[in-house]
Amino acid sequence: MAGKIRVGIGGWTYEPWRGVFYPEKLPQKRELEYASRQLTSIEINGTYYSTFKPDSWARWRAETPDGFVFAAKASRFCTNRKVLSEAGESVARFIAQGLGELGDRLGPINWQFAATKRFEPEDFEGFLELLPPKVDGVRLRHALEVRHETFQDLRFYELARRYNAAIVFADDDKFPAIDEATADFSYARLMRTQDEVETGYKPAELDGWAKRAKAWAKRGDVFVYFISGAKHRAPAAAQALISRVG
Secondary structure, three states, X not given: OOOOEEEEEEOXXXXXHEOOOEOOOOOHHHHHHHHHHHOOEEEEOHHHOOOOOHHHHHHHHHOOOOOOEEEEEOOHHXXXXXXXXXXXXXXXXXXXXXXXXXXXXXXXXXXXXXXXXXXXXXXXXXXXXXXXXXXXXXXXXXXXXXXXXXXXXXXXXXXXXXXXXXXXXXXXXXXXXXOOOOOOEEEXXXXXXXXXXXXXXXXXXXXXXXXXXXXXXXXXXXXXXXXXXXXXXXXXXXXHHHHHHO
């Protein structure tokens, strides 16, 4: 395989994981340290709502082992707007808050758009032009999580390809599932974990996702996150997939 497959969850602070995923009596301040040794990646969700100081990003790096990689969810102030091409100030503020402190722990940035946001080619390209290739010497990889059916458009795929931006593959009834090779990495969010299934997804389904992740890896690194659905099952689902992809 040409790329590495990293699998994880969204965030690391969630009370129902305590005593199930996290050991009993594990101090909350050590949850990231623990999770990063059971999983191979975590998507930082808090950055969608809040800004963090450089010291926080540096601490997250220090608490995680070599080879572990974070994805970061971009601020909603960048993507939840009528005119995307006017997001320059918000994009710059998000990037400058301290992402570079992660160094080699920094994986893709997930730019998530509202389900009501339609594809407008000129405006969307204007937004893509705002996304920098580096911060503090650290490469930035950009993933686009679009949620409106109008993005199922060859013009969107070509734009993403031109800017080497991955289109997030969503396993969810409500959003389009776009599987297009537009970047040198792949990004998937799996949102159908079931409460009655101990591993979130059934074994045969996990086998299928492992096969798909290995196929994606032929074109570069792969990032897979178990998000939403029966969230308390997400860590078990991620661990089960990790065991399948090696």
